[in-house]
Amino acid sequence: xxxxxxxxxxxxxxxxxxxxxxxxxxxxxxxxxxxxxxxxxxxxxxxxxxxxxxxxxxxxxxxxxxxxxxxxxxxxxxxxxxxxxxxxxxxxxxxxxxxxxxxxxxxxxxxxxxxxxxxxxxxxxxxxxxxxxxxxxxxxxxxxxxxxxxxxxxxxxxxxxxxxxxxxxxxxxxxxxxxxxxxxxxxxxxxxxxxxxxxxxxxxxxxxxxxxxxxxxxxxxxxxxxxxxxxxxxxxxxxxxxxxxxxxxxxxxxxxxxxxxxxxxxxxxxxxxxxxxxxxx
Ligand code: PAF
Numbered sequence: 001x002x003x004x005x006x007x008x009x010x011x012x013x014x015x016x017x018x019x020x021x022x023x024x025x026x027x028x029x030x031x032x033x034x035x036x037x038x039x040x041x042x043x044x045x046x047x048x049x050x051x052x053x054x055x056x057x058x059x060x061x062x063x064x065x066x067x068x069x070x071x072x073x074x075x076x077x078x079x080x081x082x083x084x085x086x087x088x089x090x091x092x093x094x095x096x097x098x099x100x101x102x103x104x105x106x107x108x109x110x111x112x113x114x115x116x117x118x119x120x121x122x123x124x125x126x127x128x129x130x131x132x133x134x135x136x137x138x139x140x141x142x143x144x145x146x147x148x149x150x151x152x153x154x155x156x157x158x159x160x161x162x163x164x165x166x167x168x169x170x171x172x173x174x175x176x177x178x179x180x181x182x183x184x185x186x187x188x189x190x191x192x193x194x195x196x197x198x199x200x201x202x203x204x205x206x207x208x209x210x211x212x213x214x215x216x217x218x219x220x221x222x223x224x225x226x227x228x229x230x231x232x233x234x235x236x237x238x239x240x241x242x243x244x245x246x247x248x249x250x251x252x253x254x255x256x257x258x259x260x261x262x263x264x265x266x267x268x269x270x271x272x273x274x275x276x277x278x279x280x281x
Contacts, residue, residue, distance in 0.1 A: 022049035026141035031055040032186035052089035061127030201234035220244035240265035
């Protein structure tokens with residue numbers, strides 16, 4: 001595996017791959033890799049000739065009071081895992097390499113970026129779309145792989161690629177869960193053992209809502225009531241949002257007549273976790 005820290009190195013490796021007729025798959029990450037990330041790497045390996053993974057803890061997607069400083073950065077462990085997965089290129093730029101002093105240009109998907117996590121984390125999706133479009137410009141991948149766990153992020157990136165005619169195919173990959181149902185997340189590492197147990201409430205809430213849906217309930221407001229009722233059973237958890245939305249536009253729906261996305265975010269202590277599931281009539 002080759003490791004690059006400069007844009008110039010990454011771009012020339014990508015152009016060389018293209019010159020040789022190889023299709024590149026990019027897996028953008030912020031590191032602290034877990035089985036969810038590795039599933040993206042494996043999907044990329046199955047579909048592309050050459051796989052690049054980026055590790056970059058992107059400051060522009062963190063709010064001023066969020067966990068940028070303490071976000072885990074186990075670079076060497078990540079590097080070894082990627083090497084073992086047979087990744088071809090690791091791109092790990094510094095903040096100064098990605099954001100040159102004085103940079104004031106952002107990419108924003110208007111409207112969608114203010115929904116779900118965008119509402120409680122103002123500016124978050126603007127940071128994501130800015131860094132992802134920069135990664136696409138630098139690495140020029142044929143395909144890029146993102147997890148469905150960040151369903152809003154995936155929908156917003158798809159919209160950005162569509163609106164800006166970016167020549168990259170976006171591949172969404174399923175949520176990977178722990179055996180007890182907790183969705184894998186780098187932020188799970190912040191949880192103490194009792195908090196880790198409490199965090200299961202997100203999955204349980206989604207499961208309860210799915211059961212009600214399977215019994216025939218199609219009204220989002222009723223499903224959300226079921227979900228909120230379940231969530232309250234965990235006193236140490238605080239709900240941020242629980243919504244039923246259109247999976248492409250992220251707008252709330254008033255009836256589930258087509259596949260709908262149930263998205264939840266909640267705090268366990270100071271750790272903010274998200275999860276989601278699709279409901280398909
Ligand atoms: O999902 C993530 O880890 C990040 O939001 C991403 C896509 C790597 C952009 O920084």
